Amino acid sequence: xxxxxxxxxxxxxxxxxxxxxxxxxxxxxxxxxxxxxxxxxxxxxxxxxxxxxxxxxxxxxxxxxxxxxxxxxxxxxxxxxxxxxxxxxxxxxxxxxxxxxxxxxxxxxxxxxxxxxxxxxxxxxxxxxxxxxxxxxxxxxxxxxxxxxxxxx
Amino acid sequence: xxxxxxxxxxxxxxxxxxxxxxxxxxxxxxxxxxxxxxxxxxxxxxxxxxxxxxxxxxxxxxxxxxxxxxxxxxxxxxxxxxxxxxxxxxxxxxxxxxxxx
Numbered sequence: 342x343x344x345x346x347x348x349x350x351x352x353x354x355x356x357x358x359x360x361x362x363x364x365x366x367x368x369x370x371x372x373x374x375x376x377x378x379x380x381x382x383x384x385x386x387x388x389x390x391x392x393x394x395x396x397x398x399x400x401x402x403x404x405x406x407x408x409x410x411x412x413x414x415x416x417x418x419x420x421x422x423x424x425x426x427x428x429x430x431x432x433x434x435x436x437x438x439x440x441x442x443x444x445x446x447x448x449x450x451x452x453x454x455x456x457x458x459x460x461x462x463x464x465x466x467x468x469x470x471x472x473x474x475x476x477x478x479x480x481x482x483x484x485x486x487x488x489x490x491x492x493x494x
Numbered sequence: 495x496x497x498x499x500x501x502x503x504x505x506x507x508x509x510x511x512x513x514x515x516x517x518x519x520x521x522x523x524x525x526x527x528x529x530x531x532x533x534x535x536x537x538x539x540x541x542x543x544x545x546x547x548x549x550x551x552x553x554x555x556x557x558x559x560x561x562x563x564x565x566x567x568x569x570x571x572x573x574x575x576x577x578x579x580x581x582x583x584x585x586x587x588x589x590x591x592x593x594x595x
Contacts, residue, residue: 389578480534491541
């Protein structure tokens, strides 16, 4: 089984985890992306949304489990077939929520191009934006190195 | 075209309409969002629909440049399953009647 090991800078990444942890309760209660159940029936819609939120919550727990004792002692996280899918999805969920919660003042164009003047942002927004970029990097690493594991699973 | 039996039985017509509605093809459409990475969207299309990379990339670019792409067309039940899976991957996906049919 292919496994990738990523060494991270503790002083840089540890503060970003506060951003993720601050969104966990929200991600346990509502879908991160716009959801449109294809049936107007209330019961159907509720069940649809509930199932999406349950899956999302489980994925976010998998993301948080990356940053356990080993990360805080060695600064290392691992990705393989057992966690790649869930973590790739959870990166999207958290990024969508970070965008909605903290980055509303930034245009879609500047976010898509990554052209944001960090020095002009206040500290909270800067931290959230750094977390947004960090999760994109994690997701990109997974797509680049574990694409076959995900597609084949 | 109508049948004589349809005219004499008032219940026949609604039943026929219902069958037509169930048989109408539906399509799965993915809408653009400014957050998800292009490479991630390509991966999701390959994973969910079994597309080759070139086809997945073509649809991703369609979403990115035109705001939407039709990924699949067929029965409503299967379309719902695809939309649910795409929403699990946090893409903005909708199911709509395929007006081309």
